[in-house]
Amino acid sequence: MNMMAQMGEPPEMKRFTGQQRAAALMLALGREHGAPIWEQLSVDEIKELSATIAGLGRIPAVVVEYLLVHFSGEVASMASLHGSYESTERLLSGILPGERVKDIMEDIRGPSGRTMWDKLSNVSETVLAQGLRHEYPQTVAVILSKLRSEHAARVLSELPSEFAVDVIMRMLRMETVQKEVILEIEQTLRTEFMANLSRSNKRDPHEAMADMFNALDRSTEEKMLAALDERVPESAIRIRALMFTFEDLGNLLPAAIGVVVRNADKREMALALKGAPEEMKKLFFSTMTERAAKLLREDMAGMGPVRARDCEEAQSSLVRLAKTLADAGEITLVDPKSDDTMIV
Structure with a gap:
């Protein structure tokens, strides 16, 4: 048995939390040895562990060795590992189907490192209320409970009064929501609401042109609009209205x-x-x-x-x-x- 196992925990371990230790161990086990463990985890546990792996950074060899000694026996000389988004994705790709890996990486990294609920918090209250007013009040209650309170309040104010009161009543009576329900709602939001939102949010070119005209100096702006008045008067009117x-x-x-x-x-x-x-x-x-x-x-x-x-x-x-x-x-x-x- 390696002397390290007899000497107890090395001082470097102090800076690693229990979750970080588990993440480092899974990274060290790699695809082949880690696969049976990953298969036993729920989607939420995989996301949580994956996010921790992605943020590990460099792990000293002494820490890796200590973890493996206590997990499955002695490990010979080993260089340090480096936990990153890339190494996490490579690790998951050898264990899970491509679509699951894509969903997990999108949630822990996303286009700017945001989860589905963070992304939803950036949708304007008007657009979000429009999308939610046709959902069941209980579903809306769960969604609003996951948003920032100030954003949830603005969404509530945009909903029809009776519907909003119904949602509030359900939020007051809400107990712990089962993971399966949250996952189902997340999936619905991802495949339906966010997809529809991205299609409906294609920007009117007249809006982009109005922003551009706002940045022009006054004389250039007037010349350009005058030229549009002659050639495409309807567009000129729309741009003026949007400016x-x-x-x-x-x-x-x-x-x-x-x-x-x-x-x-x-x-x-x-x-x-x-x-x-x-x-x-x-x-x-x-x-x-x-x-x-x-x-x-x-x-x-x-x-x-x-x-x-x-x-x-x-x-x-x-x-x-x-x-x-x-x-x-x-x-x-x-x-x-x-x-x-x-x-x-």
């Missing part, structure tokens, strides 16, 4: 303007407001403290004459900032008179 301009900021709720103000570069904001209508200036100033508004006015006055082009570029930057904040869910780009307005 969000600096003037549109004036239609936002003061709370939304306040978020923009807090996130904006102060000099750029001063330059943007320098060329803005007086009403727009008042709106921005109203969201600031008296001292902050005074300092901004002083900055604007201290600039002296500025080129209109520079003001327009600064205004375009504020528009891009507002759209970025809207994409992050921090503000809503709607007219306060609209029924869809949300207080932020």
